[in-house]
């Protein structure tokens with residue numbers, strides 16, 4: 381197992397957001413996290429990235445307990461990429477500088493080497509001509525692809541994607557999804573919180589439905605999305621279909 | 627490019643011609659109204675019953691010439707003080723501004739100290755701080771007490787350091803938390819996140835008010851003369867006391883404005899650019 385979450389609990393004040401959640405992710409596996417808005421998908425991803433401290437339970441990455449307080453979070457985060465719904469590119473840096481920041485300042489790699497690697501990635505996702513641009517000159521889809529590249533140049537063992545297409549205009553969603561599909565082809569291990577059920581069905585090896593702070597139901601996409609066992613999963617999917625997103 | 631091949635339509639040519647005529651008319655109108663207003667002022671002032679006496683006591687060319695060397699000497703002190711104090715105050719302000727944003731119980735004493743410092747020194751009139759430093763510290767009769775100029779400069783630095791710290795702190799806090807989350811998620815430590823992600827954005831946003839503080843500091847360094855050293859204004863005062871004529875003040879005033887012009891120009895330019903960038907972002 382690459383990632384094992386056991387009995388993870390997270391509260392904000394009185395609100396119990398994660399309530400003894402269990403989830404495992406195998407190497408090269410792609411997991412789609414689905415669930416109503418506010419069900420704790422983002423919170424779970426932030427906990428795995430150690431941006432948020434959990435209140436109980438254990439998270440193991442590569443056999444190491446990353447929730448042990450003696451662990452240096454900065455070291456763990458280099459193994460886990462996180463991409464946000466709102467891209468969060470650094471507005472005062474060019475696309476290239478956004479991408480090479482971590483390799484040069486955290487990994488202390490030579491600037492030329494980091495740049496070459498960044499350009500290789502940009503080339504691959506068709507954004508080489510934007511290397512010198514500032515983020516506010518890019519479309520949402522382009523910004524999100526840069527954000528994904530920025531996470532990838534750290535060579536993470538695990539990539540967490542938090543509703544990376546939710547802020548995009550419909551015609552820009554495709555380019556980002558194509559990129560994620562390519563990453564799956566590379567064998568990248570990914571956990572993606574998503575509302576794109578059609579995409580989850582295509583790309584995910586497993587779909588996990590979050591409800592009341594737990595994984596209520598999980599399994600192959602065809603089963604969870606097509607023939608769910610739990611009544612609450614059916615209700616959730618019915619609402620999604622009503623909204624025209626399946 | 628195709629724009630070279632494109633011939634504007636007659637309609638577009640007419641529009642361009644109209645706009646040009648309109649622009650010329652605007653310039654002429656502005657020139658006219660300026661001339662009218664200027665003449666009006668000139669007539670009003672020079673025609674005033676007391677104008678001759680005011681001219682005699684404020685605008686005497688010979689006195690201006692006589693007092694100029696001493697005032698320039700004083701101004702040189704202003705300039706040196708300003709450069710050194712501005713650099714020190716910016717460094718101090720940056721340090722205190724960052725300390726005030728530290729979270730966590732370990733930093734409580736530092737944070738509290740920084741807060742007390744910015745609160746009290748923004749409240750304390752600069753003149754009193756200068757007196758306390760320039761007269762109070764030598765009064766202790768310690769070995770190696772620096773000169774009054776250095777002490778007065780230190781008073782200016784800690785006063786302006788407090789203002790600059792607050793401006794920078796508000797800049798730091800205006801950077802959205804998601805920027806910090808993004809930087810941390812890439813494995814950047816808190817310090818590197820501050821240095822490469824938060825501070826550059828904070829300083830850009832705080833640049834206009836920061837430069838305003840620097841401009842006002844340029845005028846305030848002269849207050850050090852209260853403790854003895856002769857700056858430009860003090861030199862003008864000495865000259866005025868000898869001749870009972872106020873012309874030296876005008877000379878000093880003009881020199882101060884000339885000195886401040888580049889800085890004010892930069893401030894305006896930076897403010898404009900910041901506004902543009904912000905609009906581009908939305």
Ligand SMILES: Nc1ncnc2c1ncn2[C@@H]1O[C@H](COP(=O)(O)OP(=O)(O)O)[C@@H](O)[C@H]1O
Nearest residue numbers: 392395397415416417418419420421422423424
């Ligand atoms: N920093 C926080 N402080 C307080 N409540 C929070 C915080 N972050 C998330 N929450 C709450 O936790 C719940 C789960 O949020 P989230 O993980 O963002 O859900 P999802 O991503 O599935 O929409 C929500 O009710 C939200 O209001």
Ligand SMILES: [Mg+2]
Nearest residue numbers: 421422423543
């Ligand atoms: Mg979310």
